Amino acid sequence: MAQPWLAVLGAQLHNLQNVTARVPLQRLVAVTGVSGSGKSTLARDVLLANVQAWVQQRSTKAGRDAMDAGKAPPLVGCTGLQGFETIDRVLEVDQTPIGKTPRSCPATYIGFWDTVRKLFAETLEAKARGYAAGRFSFNTGAGRCATCEGQGIRTIAMSFLPDVKVPCEACHGARFNPETLAVTWRGKSIGDVLQMEVDEAVAFFASMPAIAHPLQLLKDVGLGYLTLGQPSPTLSGGEAQRIKLVTELTKVRDEVGRRGQKAPHTFYVLDEPTVGLHMADVDKLIRVLHRLVDGGHSVVVIEHDLDVIAEADWVIDLGPEGGNAGGRIVAADTPEGVVQRGTHTGVALAPVLAR
Helix, strand or coil: CCCCEEEEEEECCCCCCCEEEEEECCCEEEEEECCCCCHHHHHHHHHHHHHHHHHHHHCCHHHHHHHHCCCCCCCCCCCEEECCCCCCEEEECCCCCCCCCCCCCHHHHHCCHHHHHHHHHCCHHHHHHCCCHHHHCCCCCCCECCCCCCCCEEEECCCCCCCEEEECCCCCCCCECHHHHCCEECCEEHHHHHCCEHHHHHHHCCCCHHHHHHHHHHHHCCCCCCECCCCHHHCCHHHHHHHHHHHHHHHHHHHHHCCCCCCCCEEEEEECCCCCCCHHHHHHHHHHHHHHHHCCCEEEEECCCHHHHHHCCEEEEEECCCHHHCCEEEEEECHHHHHHHCCHHHHHHHHHHHC
């Protein structure tokens, strides 16, 4: 079967100089180059924006009717786009927070917290007390701590200084009231589970695949040290980005699990996902990106990290310099081919591939 390609024609946004770029689909593609060479402009402002416009128009009946009538969405920063027809979904996995309040946490964002609540609701103690799954929600209902309203912390306003957040004096950070915390599953209350680190929770929920699988993915991306109820405002941008990747990997598994159906082809764009990561975590991130590709998706990363570039299936190298001296594709090849061309990226990449 021939390799499918996505092509953007005549890109001229910002410093891009009439660039035509071809991106292999269902592969890991690295967009590289010196700072200011046009990487983000090409990958995000042109490629992502235009594919997203086509996919969104195709997602509604009115949009499909418009396409049938020859009314295409306006192109942004280029003269043409080809090969997008097989893409069902577009997503930029960035480092924006996964939530703005302490109630948002990895367990709720990824989506396995509902399953945890049902486990507690099915215990004999919960049934005897007449507790349904809603009792174990810290967002609403009678089960949460009334003092902090399920946040686990209290905010103290400080005049002329930033607000100070302290553990709730009533629940001591557990988020629930004593009656709810009296219900246990395998010796743990719902509050204990929220305060459990991912590494411990993987073993604790080993017999529950719907919970254990996303937990294992969190561990795989180097987030085993987080607690399940870690408030979103305390997460770094890199941690938030990896949690989003775990959510996507969970969707891949869920879609494939439904009667063997193939997951919708998603086009992912990530802007320097390795920023701030330890070398060991970079390796874990690379494996996660490959898993998305193995699931039939297309992944484009804007990247300086040489280990990620070396692992890519295809490299689009922009340059030769930054600013007005950039904006051109100086190499579009495998990592080995970029080394042979001797670009700035190729020179830096040579010793990494030699390893």
